[in-house]
Amino acid sequence: MAxxxxxxxxxxxxxxxxxxEHSLFKNLASVTxxxxxxxxxxxxxxxxxxxxxxxLFKYIxxxxxxxxxxxxxxxxxxxxxxxxxxxxxxxxEWLTEAHAYAIEAVDxxxxxAELERPRKAHWGEMVPTLLLIDTMHEHDIYHAGEINKxxxxxxxxxx
Numbered sequence: 001m002a003x004x005x006x007x008x009x010x011x012x013x014x015x016x017x018x019x020x021e022h023s024l025f026k027n028l029a030s031v032t033x034x035x036x037x038x039x040x041x042x043x044x045x046x047x048x049x050x051x052x053x054x055x056l057f058k059y060i061x062x063x064x065x066x067x068x069x070x071x072x073x074x075x076x077x078x079x080x081x082x083x084x085x086x087x088x089x090x091x092x093e094w095l096t097e098a099h100a101y102a103i104e105a106v107d108x109x110x111x112x113a114e115l116e117r118p119r120k121a122h123w124g125e126m127v128p129t130l131l132l133i134d135t136m137h138e139h140d141i142y143h144a145g146e147i148n149k150x151x152x153x154x155x156x157x158x159x
Contacts, residue, residue: 001111055098064122066105
């Protein structure tokens with residue numbers, strides 16, 4: 001079964017998560033424990049809250065789009081115990097597990113023809129599989145930038 005597009009999409013998902021200069025992990029690397037729960041001036045979400053949102057989305061999107069849709073927003077592992085998000089280091093471990101869950105779901109696709117197959121998104125709409133995967137990629141990049149900006153505001157500098 002041919003799956004060069006799926007293999008490339010998995011590579012792109014991994015790059016946006018951890019393997020590139022602009023990845024989610026690259027932007028989390030300079031977040032300190034001190035910055036973790038602080039709201040930036042005029043802000044409404046801490047970096048911890050953003051990371052929870054990203055990981056929760058990974059679990060819910062993969063479960064609803066590629067699995068049995070049994071996971072609710074309040075269910076572990078999508079909604080982890082507080083200690084899993086207590087520090088950037090703890091949250092990074094949980095976020096890595098969330099990413100692995102999502103990657104596994106995409107990597108199980110048999111061939112590239114499945115990218116056009118409609119799947120139920122977590123918001124209830126039927127969409128092409130490719131759209132669900134694109135959304136995962138865009139979501140990581142968007143929040144990597146949001147985390148970077150928040151960290152820069154809190155640390156009074158841009159790195």
